[in-house]
Amino acid sequence: MSEPDWIPASVRAAGTERALVAGETLFRQGAQTAGLYQVVHGKVRLARFDRAGREAVLHTASDGETIAEASLFSPTYHCEAIATTDATVRLYPKALVMAELQHNPSAANAFMAMLARQIMTLRTSIEQRNIRSACDRVRHYLAVNLAEDRRTVPLAGSLKDLAASLGLTHEALYRTLAQMQSSGEIERSEREIRVLKAI
């Protein structure tokens, strides 16, 4: 989604890599911002924790995506970044990125477009979490994440992770998927869900 095509070679060269093991925290809410991170490979999720200890998954970034873009304009991070799988990330220093955006209009334009896309994606997430019914929430997820064949939805990680992304308990997701499968609405295989009825 957020291919960092706008990062020029000069900035790219200044990036420093770091390896993360699954479960490791990259940065915490409130910590000083270091710069812009790009996920080289693996999955890193952005999340917040509420008083009750519940984790709200805000986004999961995969290979090539950048995270913490908004933090370029903030002195501290406003959410937690946690490796969902083993992962490698690359850090681009804040000052360097900001200077590039300041002096390179086309980079700035691409960056703005990327922020705009993120805003749209986030609004879709809000729409999704506004749906109470687990079944309709799953349907919404399927509709939004349909592959180009308009019939299948790839499953990137575990169902448990998906449940967290959907804001459901994993039990509720399991049950809902089982029900949708037995009613003939979907078919499931190892790495994808096939949608049989129009959504």
Place this chain on the structure above:
Amino acid sequence: MSEPDWIPASVRAAGTERALVAGETLFRQGAQTAGLYQVVHGKVRLARFDRAGREAVLHTASDGETIAEASLFSPTYHCEAIATTDATVRLYPKALVMAELQHNPSAANAFMAMLARQIMTLRTSIEQRNIRSACDRVRHYLAVNLAEDRRTVPLAGSLKDLAASLGLTHEALYRTLAQMQSSGEIERSEREIRVLKAI
């Protein structure tokens, strides 16, 4: 929140105003994007409607705020804009705004910062909608919207509108507020809520 301090006078002068009555739709999801809107006065909310007809309020813009910024980078609007109160909006043509962002680095910078702020606000909304308990959701809202005195939260519109913004039914909100008041957690007056216990 989104004071359009980055809109230069030249663009400002090219704006065209339009009056809206409460309930009127400014633009619909899927419609061609005309440009950037600024709410001169009144309240305009961005929302989406799901299959069940439920409205998910994504944002409510007040005096001075801009809406549809992300749509500058999209051919169509991705949500509905509806006047919550009688309102006046000003439209800045897309091409003019884009040209300004292209040639004026400081305007581009301010615009990027505004988009970044919006991303953070949207993430806070997702965090909020991830909270199931009506009481905790209200507490979260109060904590996020505390005035500078750290004790009061202003009530801009009706409680019914607030309920929609919180993603709760109005009945649930009324009940929750009544309960929080009777337990001594808050005090209510016409235009604000006073928080008595630390959140």
Place this chain on the structure above:
DNA sequence: CGGCGTTTTGAGAGAGCTCAACATCGGTGG
């Protein structure tokens, strides 16, 4: 005064959460 929208309160039902038990599978170490 009548009408309309907001604010309240009541009662019932449905749905997801919580707690719990168990199956499955891959990896580890004896």
Place this chain on the structure above:
DNA sequence: CCACCGATGTTGAGCTCTCTCAAAACGCCG
């Protein structure tokens, strides 16, 4: 090779909480 362990996947039962449907008080405005 097998036992063990942890994480994921699955299913069951009960409970809580919000939603839904209803009804009524209240305030505002023509």
